[in-house]
Amino acid sequence: MKATFEEYHRRLMKALHNEKIALAIGRASESYRKNMSTVLSKYPHTVALAEEVRLIKERSVERWEELLKEAMDNIADNKGQAYFVRTAEEARKLIGELVGRDKVVVKSKSITGEEIDLRHYLQILGNEVWETDLGELMLQLLDEEPMHILSPAIHVPKEEVAKLFSNVMKKEVQPNIQDEVLAAREFLRGNYVRAQVGISGANIVASDTGAVFILENEGNARLTTGFPETHIVLVGIEKLVPTVSDAFKVAEVTWRYAQYTVPSYMSMIGGPSKTGDIEKVITYGAQGPKNYYVVFLDNNRSEMAKDPILKEALYCLRCGGCMYECPVFSLVGGKFGYKYFIGYGAAWVLYIAGLGWAAPIAYTCLRCGRCTERCPVKIDTCKIVLRIRNMFTNKMLIGK
Amino acid sequence: MGTVSRDDREGSQKHLSTVRRLAYRLASDLPFLAKILSALVDNTMKKGNPLGISKDRLSAWSKGLGPSISSETVLYTGCEYQLIPYILPLVERLKGIGAFESGGGLANITFGLRRLGIDLIGSFASLRAKEGEYYNELVKKHFLLIRKVNDDITYLPDELYPGAILYDFGFFEDFTEQAKKVTRLLKEKGVRTVITISPHSLEMFRAVYPSYVDGFDVDVLHYTEVLLKYESKLRFSADEPTSVTLHDPCHLARTMNIFEEPRAILNSIKSVEFREVPYANKRWTTCCGAPIETLLPIISESIGCKRIKELEGSGASIALTLCPFCLANLKKAASTLNSQLKVMDFVELLSWCVK
Numbered sequence: 203m204k205a206t207f208e209e210y211h212r213r214l215m216k217a218l219h220n221e222k223i224a225l226a227i228g229r230a231s232e233s234y235r236k237n238m239s240t241v242l243s244k245y246p247h248t249v250a251l252a253e254e255v256r257l258i259k260e261r262s263v264e265r266w267e268e269l270l271k272e273a274m275d276n277i278a279d280n281k282g283q284a285y286f287v288r289t290a291e292e293a294r295k296l297i298g299e300l301v302g303r304d305k306v307v308v309k310s311k312s313i314t315g316e317e318i319d320l321r322h323y324l325q326i327l328g329n330e331v332w333e334t335d336l337g338e339l340m341l342q343l344l345d346e347e348p349m350h351i352l353s354p355a356i357h358v359p360k361e362e363v364a365k366l367f368s369n370v371m372k373k374e375v376q377p378n379i380q381d382e383v384l385a386a387r388e389f390l391r392g393n394y395v396r397a398q399v400g401i402s403g404a405n406i407v408a409s410d411t412g413a414v415f416i417l418e419n420e421g422n423a424r425l426t427t428g429f430p431e432t433h434i435v436l437v438g439i440e441k442l443v444p445t446v447s448d449a450f451k452v453a454e455v456t457w458r459y460a461q462y463t464v465p466s467y468m469s470m471i472g473g474p475s476k477t478g479d480i481e482k483v484i485t486y487g488a489q490g491p492k493n494y495y496v497v498f499l500d501n502n503r504s505e506m507a508k509d510p511i512l513k514e515a516l517y518c519l520r521c522g523g524c525m526y527e528c529p530v531f532s533l534v535g536g537k538f539g540y541k542y543f544i545g546y547g548a549a550w551v552l553y554i555a556g557l558g559w560a561a562p563i564a565y566t567c568l569r570c571g572r573c574t575e576r577c578p579v580k581i582d583t584c585k586i587v588l589r590i591r592n593m594f595t596n597k598m599l600i601g602k
Numbered sequence: 603m604g605t606v607s608r609d610d611r612e613g614s615q616k617h618l619s620t621v622r623r624l625a626y627r628l629a630s631d632l633p634f635l636a637k638i639l640s641a642l643v644d645n646t647m648k649k650g651n652p653l654g655i656s657k658d659r660l661s662a663w664s665k666g667l668g669p670s671i672s673s674e675t676v677l678y679t680g681c682e683y684q685l686i687p688y689i690l691p692l693v694e695r696l697k698g699i700g701a702f703e704s705g706g707g708l709a710n711i712t713f714g715l716r717r718l719g720i721d722l723i724g725s726f727a728s729l730r731a732k733e734g735e736y737y738n739e740l741v742k743k744h745f746l747l748i749r750k751v752n753d754d755i756t757y758l759p760d761e762l763y764p765g766a767i768l769y770d771f772g773f774f775e776d777f778t779e780q781a782k783k784v785t786r787l788l789k790e791k792g793v794r795t796v797i798t799i800s801p802h803s804l805e806m807f808r809a810v811y812p813s814y815v816d817g818f819d820v821d822v823l824h825y826t827e828v829l830l831k832y833e834s835k836l837r838f839s840a841d842e843p844t845s846v847t848l849h850d851p852c853h854l855a856r857t858m859n860i861f862e863e864p865r866a867i868l869n870s871i872k873s874v875e876f877r878e879v880p881y882a883n884k885r886w887t888t889c890c891g892a893p894i895e896t897l898l899p900i901i902s903e904s905i906g907c908k909r910i911k912e913l914e915g916s917g918a919s920i921a922l923t924l925c926p927f928c929l930a931n932l933k934k935a936a937s938t939l940n941s942q943l944k945v946m947d948f949v950e951l952l953s954w955c956v957k
Contacts, residue, residue: 211898218901235881529889529905565897568905569770570852570889584857591772595639 210540210562217534223349223357224533230356231526237461238523248458252578255455259517259579262443263507269409269442270498276412280473281486282494284412286439290318290501290554293436297401300434300495303328306396310416310423311335312403313351313520314436314499317541317554320401332393334422336386343370349535351543352460352522357535390422400426400491404437405456405520407496408449411472414496415449417457419466427469433491435471438499440507440516446470452519459521459578502553511589515549517579524573524583530566538566544573545583548590557594564590638897643773646780651681651763653688660684661759663738667745673756674794677748677825680803681763683741683926687733690930693895693902737926743953744799748825750956751832755797762787766802769810770893778814781806785815795821797828799949801854801925808858824854826863826924829952838955839872846951847877847916849909849932850887851925861885864924864948871955877918888912891935892927906935914943924948 217223242248262269274284287293297320301307307329309321321342324331333342337355341348343366348354358366364377367385375385402423406415414435416423427433443449457465475490486492507513524546525531530538540559542550545567552560567587574583645654660681664670748755765780788796798804807822829836848864855861861884868876882888891905910932913921921936921943923929932945 214898214901218904529891529908530894530901532908533901533904565771566894566901568852568889568891568893570893571856572852572886572888575856575885588770588772591770592774593772595772595774 207562210559213537214534214566217537220357222359223535226357226359227350227526227532227535230350230353231532234461234523234526238459241458241461241463244463245458248455248578251451252455252459255452255519256517256579258443258448258452259519262448263440263513263516266439266442266504266507269444270439272409273407273412273442274496274498276409277473277496280412281476282412282473282496284496284498286498286500288500290499293318293497293499293501294320294323296497297434297436298323298327300432301327301329301399301401305329305398306393307331307399307401308334308390308393308397308426308430309338309400310402310418310426311338311354312401312436313542314403314438315401316348317501318436318499320436332390332397334390334393334420334426336383336420336422339386339390340366343367347536349537350522350525351520354536394425394429397426397430399432399434400428400430401434401436402427404435404441406449406452407437407442408444408446409442410445412496413446413449414471415453416469416471417453417460417465417467418469419462421467424467424469427471428490431487431491432493433471433474433495435494435496436499437496438501439503440518455578456519456521459519459523459576461523506549506553509589511582511585512549512552514581515546515586517581518546519578521578523576523578524581527572527576529568529570529572539563545569545587546573546581549586552590552593557590557597560590561594564594639771639773642767642896643771643776646763646765646768647776651685652767653685653692655681655685655688657760661761663741664745664757664759667742667757670756670759671754672792673754674792675752675755676791676793676796677745677755677757678764678796678798678803678807679741679744679757679761680766680798680800680806681761682766682800682802683737686737686926686930689895690733690934693899740926740947740949741799743947743949744825747949747952747956748797748828751829751835758787758791758793760787764803764806764811766806769806774814781811781815781818785811785818785820788820793820795823797823797825799825799924801851801858801860802927804860805853805857824858824860824863826860826867826948830863830866833867833870837957838867838870838874838952839957840874840955843873843875844920844951845875845877845918846920846922847879847913847918848883848948849879849890849913849921849923849928849945850884851923851928852887852889854924855887856885861887864922867952868922871951874951874955875918877916879913879916882912890923890925890928890931892931895927895931902931903935903938906931907939910935910939910941910943910945914941918943920944920946920951922946922948922951 277284285296287296301324307324309331321331333339337353340355340358340363350356360379361377363382364375367375367382371385371389375382402416404414405417443452453468474486474492474494475488476484476486477488478484506516525544528544531544536543538544539547540551540555548560548563551563564587569584569587571584574580642652646652745757762784764784765777768777768780796807804824811818850861868874888909889905890909891902895902929947936943936945
C-alpha cells in the first residue's frame with residue numbers, strides 16, 4: 203500500500219470542493235452537540251464511567267494475549283469456533299474459506315471489515331454480498347468509501363438516495379426519507395432470507411465467557427447475525443475486555459458518547475443457537491445460526507500495543523464523537539484519513555497501511571486538541587500526531 | 603495534554619526498529635512534504651528562525667524604547683509576532699502554485715518548490731511595510747502594558763526563536779538543540795522569569811522545555827497572568843461603548859488552560875460588553891486553521907472562514923485573540939468573507955483602554 207502526498211491531497215481537495223460534505227457534517231455536528239448535552243445531563247454518571255472504561259481499556263490492551271486465549275477457549279467451550287489471524291490477507295483467506303463460493307452473504311457495518319476490504323474480496327470469490335446498514339448499503343450501491351464511522355453516508359442527501367434506490371430497486375422511490383427507509387427495508391428483507399452467511403463486526407468481546415457484544419439501532423445486525431445458517435464475527439484484538447461486567451461498562455459509554463440515551467439494540471452472542479427442549483439433549487442450530495465463527499484479527503495491532511504513545515489509539519470505542527469536533531473533518535469528512543479517520547486515526551493508518559498514508563494525515567491534523575476534549579477515553583491526539591511526525595522526520599533525516 | 607516527554611521518547615526508542623521496518627515499506631514517497639518541512643527547519647537551525655529573518659528585523663519593534671535595562675524578568679517575544687508579515691506573503695504564494703492544492707503533476711510541485719520552498723527570500727519582496735509595522739507595534743504594546751505594572755521588566759535584543767515549529771513538525775533532535783541554545787541565552791542574561799505573549803512560546807517554556815533541557819528552571823508566565831496579578835495598578839475604560847468577543851487560541855485555552863484570565867480582564871473594562879461565542883469557547887474553542895497554513899493553505903483558510911462565522915454568532919462587533927497566528931489567519935478570513943466583524947489582538951484593546 204503506497205501513497206504519495208499528491209494522491210492523498212487530490213482526495214482531500216476533491217472533498218473540499220464538494221459543498222454537500224461540509225453542509226451535511228455541519229448539521230450533524232450541531233445536532234450531535236445538542237444530543238450530547240441532553241444525554242450527559244440526563245446520565246451525568248457517564249463521565250466518571252468513561253474514566254473507568256479508560257482504565258479497563260488500558261489494562262486490556264496490555265494483556266491482550268492472555269485475554270485472547272481465554273476468549274478463544276470459552277468460544278470453543280460454547281461450541282463456536284475461534285480463530286486468530288495475523289494479517290489482513292490471512293483474515294480474508296480464512297473468511298473466504300468459511301464462506302465458500304456462490305453464496306449469498308449479508309453483512310452488518312464493520313470498520314474492521316473495511317480495513318481488510320472484505321466485501322470486495324468475497325465478491326471476487328463469486329459471492330453475492332449485501333451491506334445491510336442503510337448508510338453502508340448506499341455506499342455499496344454508489345461504490346464509495348465511508349465518510350464517517352457511524353454515519354458512513356453522511357454526505358449523501360435524500361434526493362440522491364431516491365435516484366439511487368429507484369435505479370437499483372427498479373421502481374420509483376420518492377425523495378422522502380420515510381419512503382426511502384421503507385424501500386431499503388423491503389429490498390433487504392429478501393436478502394436476509396436468501397443469505398446462507400451473515401458477517402458482523404463486534405464492539406466488545408468479554409474474555410470470561412467469549413461473549414461478543416454488538417450495538418446498533420437499525421436492527422440489521424440482529425437479522426444478519428440471527429437469520430442465516432452461519433454467522434462469522436470479525437473483530438480486532440483491541441476489543442477484548444476481561445469480563446461481561448466490563449463489557450457492559452464499555453457498551454454504555456460507547457453508546458452514550460455516540461449521543462444515545464440507549465441504543466435500540468445490543469446483541470450479546472455467546473455461541474451458535476441451541477435447544478434442549480427435546481429430552482434435554484442439547485442440539486445446535488435451533489432458530490439462529492448453526493455455525494458460529496469468531497475471527498480475531500491482529501493486523502499489526504500487537505505492534506501498536508507496544509508503542510508507549512500510539513497504543514492509546516487502541517482504546518478507541520468508535521463512538522465517533524471526535525469527528526464532530528474536528529475542524530478539518532467538518533470540511534472534508536473521511537478524506538481526512540484512510541480507512542481510519544482524523545488525527546488519532548493516523549496511528550491506525552500507520553499500522554495498517556504504512557507511513558506513506560499516515561504521514562500526510564499526521565501533517566493535516568491541526569493538533570488543536572478538541573477531539574481529545576470530547577473523547578470519552580481521552581485519547582491524546584496531539585501526542586500521537588507528534589509521534590508520527592517524528593517518525594517521518596527521522597526517515598527524512600536518514601534519507602539525507 | 604499533547605506534549606511528548608523525554609521518558610515517552612526513550613520508551614519509544616525501544617520500539618523504533620519495528621516502526622522503521624514499517625516506514626521502509628515506502629521507498630520514495632512524500633518528497634514534497636519533506637521539502638517544505640526541510641526548508642522551514644533548515645532556516646531555523648541555520649538562521650535561528652523558520653524564515654531566516656535577520657535579528658535586526660526581529661528586534662526592530664523595540665526601536666524608541668532605549669537600551670534594554672538589566673533585569674531578571676524579561677518579556678520574551680519568541681519572535682512570533684515579528685514573523686507574521688513574512689509568513690503572509692509566503693502562504694499567498696504557496697497557494698498560488700496550482701499544483702500544491704489542485705493536484706497537478708509532481709514535476710509542477712518540484713518546480714514550484716524550487717521557486718518557493720527553498721528560495722523563501724524571494725517571497726519577501728512582496729512584504730508590505732505597513733503590515734511589518736503593525737505586528738511590531740503589537741509587540742511594543744505588550745511591553746509597554748506590562749511595564750505599567752512592573753517597571754523592572756526588560757527585553758533581549760538578541761532573542762532566539764524558542765523552536766515551536768521544530769517541535770510541532772516532529773524534529774525533536776533539532777528542537778532539543780534549539781531549546782538548549784535558548785536556555786543558554788537565558789542563563790547568560792541572568793533571566794529568572796520570562797513573560798510570554800504568544801501561546802506557543804508559553805507552551806514551549808512551561809510544558810515542553812522542562813522535559814527536554816536539563817536544569818531548565820525559569821519561571822514562565824503569560825502576560826495576562828501578570829496583568830491580573832497587578833490588577834489594582836491598572837484602570838481600563840473604553841472611550842465609547844464597545845462589544846467584544848474572544849477567540850481562545852487552542853494552545854492557550856486547551857493546552858495551557860488559560861481562558862479565565864483574559865475574561866477577567868475584559869470584565870474589568872468599563873464600557874466594554876463581553877459576548878461569549880456560543881458553544882465554541884474556552885476549552886471548546888475552534889481552531890483558526892493557522893497550524894496547516896504552509897502545508898494546506900486552502901483548507902487552512904476555509905477553517906479560518908468557518909471560525910469567523912462562529913465568532914459572528916456572538917453578536918459582538920470586535921473579535922479579540924491572543925496569538926499572532928490566530929490573529930493573522932482570522933484577519934485574512936474576515937477580509938475574505940467581507941465580514942463586519944473586526945479582528946484585533948487582545949493587547950490592542952487593552953492599549954486603547956488603559957488609563
